Amino acid sequence: MHETGEDFMAANQTAFATFINITDVENAVPEAATESSKDSNDRECEGKTDEPVDCTDPEIFHLLMKAAIEKFKDIHFYRFGKPVRGNDDSSCHMAWRFRPMEGKTAAFYKDYRSFVVSRSENCTLSVVRIGDYHSGGNARKRKRNQKGFEKPMAQAPKQTIVLPEVGESVNDTLPVVESEGSFSRGKYLLYTNGGDRCKNMNHYLWSFMCALGEAQYLNRTLVMDLSICLNKIYTSSGLDEEGKDFRFYFDFEHLKESASVLDQGQFWEDWKKWYQKDGLTLHLVEDFKITPMKLVGVKDALIMRKFGSVEPDNYWFRVCEGETESVVQRPWHLVWKSRRLMDIVSSISSRLNWDYDSVHIERGEKARNKELWPNLDADTSPEALLSTLQDKIEDGRNLYIATNEPDTAFFDPLKDKYATHFLDEYKDLWNETSEWYEDTMKLNNGNPVEFDGYMRNAVDTEVFLRAKKQIETFNDLTKDCKDGVNTCTASS
Incomplete structure (x- = not known):
């Protein structure tokens, strides 16, 4: 899995927040109100048992909170x-903010x-059913569309910790420049060409973060191409695929709210409109060895770094090597995983009641390569897994198996001891009736989006990581090294 900003946050970074428990809710109900309602219930109740439930009543609020905490x-x-x-006279919808008690996560969730x-008959109220995850849509906060491009041209990293919030509606519309004046006063940085296109996502992020870091260092707006070429290792066609939207994979709303970025298509439209009239100039850089430090004094509206055709000297990340490495910092905190994908993660975890253990089983090419991984195939066989897991995971537990093994029937022997779950059990979360499908189609000009290999791996x-116990392939299941024979380190 490819790390983004959330992965650099410790799970205990939300320890400062105070959570609500059952006694807080019980103590919040005024005693006088409770007593008076008891006295009046018997007198006023007759004939009112079928009246609509008043969801705005504080008594209902406390009743729902208590029911949620207990469940x-x-x-x-x-x-x-x-x-x-809610949807009828006996239904109320309520939202809450929460975190799982255990698991390696640093995020808040909305349900x-x-x-x-x-x-x-005596008018006593009770909750008889609570719906599934995100079933109370009337309580969902809707975000207004952003207007304008009003932030300063770049921002220094904030010192306060901002955590992802999974479960709210996403507003990742493209930022636009409000006026000719605000565009022409701006300073921009754009990277173009080079050999980074269609490389794996680790490579893409490492290069993109370099560009974003330089833009922040120079106090310029990064002009970015939201169209990604997805490497063939993630596609069902086995070919590199162009035209993938950045927003399929990453949280563009957080990026545009935390940094100064513009979509490349929008930028060139505005540039063509105003560059001659306002005398905007371009400073072209064709050598990655020209450091960001040498560009600090450039007055031109646009600095364009143009990369050549010879690899690896045309990789964007080369700009951040050498002496630049200690000066320009990659702002990992600005790039998070797509909250649409993270909402699928939250849905799956919720269906397991946030009470499950997990095991990551890496097989595939590595299991077949006995020279580099001599024990992996045997160590991840069902028989070996049952033996290894018996002291680590209690019988009968929900066990989520994250694996690259295409035939999940391979793990059927584990069903004798555990309630096993796999990703494809939850296909309804990305199929044609899902919210994810609808949202990504809108981003893709009305065309369906494949739930590709990168998305699968991410989810x-x-x-x-949200399980109570996590058992890894390397270190926990086998003594083989993650990168092959004799490559083990203390942290691998």
């Missing part, structure tokens, strides 16, 4: 939203559920 015992609640009317509330890995 979802494996998460910490940090904030509840006020209930709103909103439907609650069916019943009123008994598989993130579900693995």
Whole structure:
């Protein structure tokens, strides 16, 4: 899995936040109100058992909070939203902010559920059913569309910790420049050409982060190409595929709110409109050895780094090597994984009630290569797994298996001891009826988007990390080294 900004945050970075427990809710109900409602219930209840539930009633609010805390015992609640009317007279929708109690995560999650509330003959209210994850859509906060390009041209990294919030609606529309004046006053940096295109995602991120770091160092807006070429290792066709949107894989809303970026297509439209009229000039750089430090004094509106055709001297990340490495920092905190993908992760974890263990089983080419991984195939066989896991995971537990083994029936013997789960069990979260499918089609000009190998790997890995116990292939299941014979290190 390819690391992004969230992976550099420790899970305990939210330890400062105070969570809500059952006694907080019980103590929040005023005693006088509770007593008076008991006295009046018997007198006023007759004939009112079928009246609509008033979701704005504080008593309902406390009832729903208590029901949620009692039902979802494996998460910490940090904030509840006020209930709103649900789909009918006996339904309320309520949202909350939470974190799982365990797992290697540093994020807040949003859920909103439907609650069916019943009123008994003496008017006592009770919750009789809580819906599935994100079933309470009326309580979902809708974000307004962003207008304008109003932020300073670049921003220094913030010192406060900003954590991803998974579960809210995503606003990753492209930022636009409000006026000719604001465009012409701007300073821009653009990288073009080079050999980075269609490389694996690790390579792409390493180069993109270099460009973003230089833009921040020079206090310029990064002009970026949101169209990615996806390397063939992630595609079902086995070929490199152009035209993949950056927003399929990464959180563009967080990036545009935290840094100064513009889409390349939008930028060139504005440039053509105003560069002659306003005398905008371009400073061309064709040698990666010209460091960012030498470009600090450039007054031109646009610095364009143009890369050649000879690899590896045409890789963008070469700009950040040598003496630049200690000056320009890659701003990892600005790039997070797509919250649409992370919402699939949250949905899967929720269906497992955030109460599961996981094992990562890497096989594939490595298991077949006995020269570099002599033990891996045998160590990840079902028989070996049962033996290894018996002291690590209790019988009967939900066990999520993150694996590159295409035939999950291979792991059927594990069903005798565990309730096993695999990614493809949750295809409804990205199929034609899913919210993910609908949202990505909108980004893709109305064309369907494949749930590709990179997305699969991202979701598989993130579900693995949210488990209470995580068993890794290397170190935990086999003594083979992750990168082959004699490559083991203390951290691998």
